[in-house]
Amino acid sequence: MEKKALKALVLYASPNEKGTSYEAGNFVCSVLKKNGIQIRTVHIARSRISPCLGKRACRERAFCIQKDDMQKYYKEIKRSDIIFLVTPIYFYSVPSQMKAFIDRCQVFWEEKYYKDPNVREKTGFLIVCGEMRRKDMFDCVEKVVRIFYRTIKTAFAGKYYFSGDFNKKSSVILEKRVNKLLLKIS
Numbered sequence: 001m002e003k004k005a006l007k008a009l010v011l012y013a014s015p016n017e018k019g020t021s022y023e024a025g026n027f028v029c030s031v032l033k034k035n036g037i038q039i040r041t042v043h044i045a046r047s048r049i050s051p052c053l054g055k056r057a058c059r060e061r062a063f064c065i066q067k068d069d070m071q072k073y074y075k076e077i078k079r080s081d082i083i084f085l086v087t088p089i090y091f092y093s094v095p096s097q098m099k100a101f102i103d104r105c106q107v108f109w110e111e112k113y114y115k116d117p118n119v120r121e122k123t124g125f126l127i128v129c130g131e132m133r134r135k136d137m138f139d140c141v142e143k144v145v146r147i148f149y150r151t152i153k154t155a156f157a158g159k160y161y162f163s164g165d166f167n168k169k170s171s172v173i174l175e176k177r178v179n180k181l182l183l184k185i186s
């Protein structure tokens with residue numbers, strides 16, 4: 001029987017579509033394409049995503065009452081096997097548009113612990129770019145994304161962090177890591 005193609009979801013977090021993280025994200029898509037992976041992309045800053053209102057309505061209803069693009073993105077998350085989050089660092093964290101997306105995924109926390117214990121397991125990879133070369137530069141983003149991935153039932157399975165340009169050396173390392181991950185999960 002033929003194996004089903006893996007479904008990847010690539011989350012572009014930067015508001016700058018001509019920027020460095022988009023370059024890295026587009027490169028990841030080219031690697032996924034070469035591997036015959038189905039790709040869906042979400043351009044966070046281009047989307048209509050309101051911040052979480054904190055009313056905890058999702059606790060009672062297991063869905064978010066706000067009607068914006070998150071409704072289709074919840075489905076995208078659920079149908080995917082592997083998630084790539086590609087983000088720049090903003091003040092040691094993710095851009096505010098990405099943070100709004102993450103906060104709105106509180107609905108998965110409620111599903112996971114109170115409503116639906118059968119949400120399926122996924123695999124996650126994180127790509128982060130920054131400007132400064134400090135040792136602790138990527139720690140906060142990684143913490144935020146680890147807890148985000150755990151909430152959407154996604155195992156944190158790989159990462160690539162870099163400062164400055166996305167150059168030839170970056171693409172060689174990133175391709176190797178993505179291929180290694182794909183081999184592991186396919």
Ligand SMILES: Cc1cc2nc3c(=O)[nH]c(=O)nc-3n(C[C@H](O)[C@H](O)[C@H](O)COP(=O)(O)O)c2cc1C
Nearest residue numbers: 014016019020021022088089090091092130131132
């Ligand atoms: C609002 C803002 C905050 C930033 N904060 C940091 C930071 O804390 N550390 C860092 O290394 N770079 C910081 N940067 C630089 C970006 O992370 C860096 O230029 C990155 O490559 C931008 O990616 P992009 O071109 O994909 O948007 C910041 C940039 C902006 C616009």
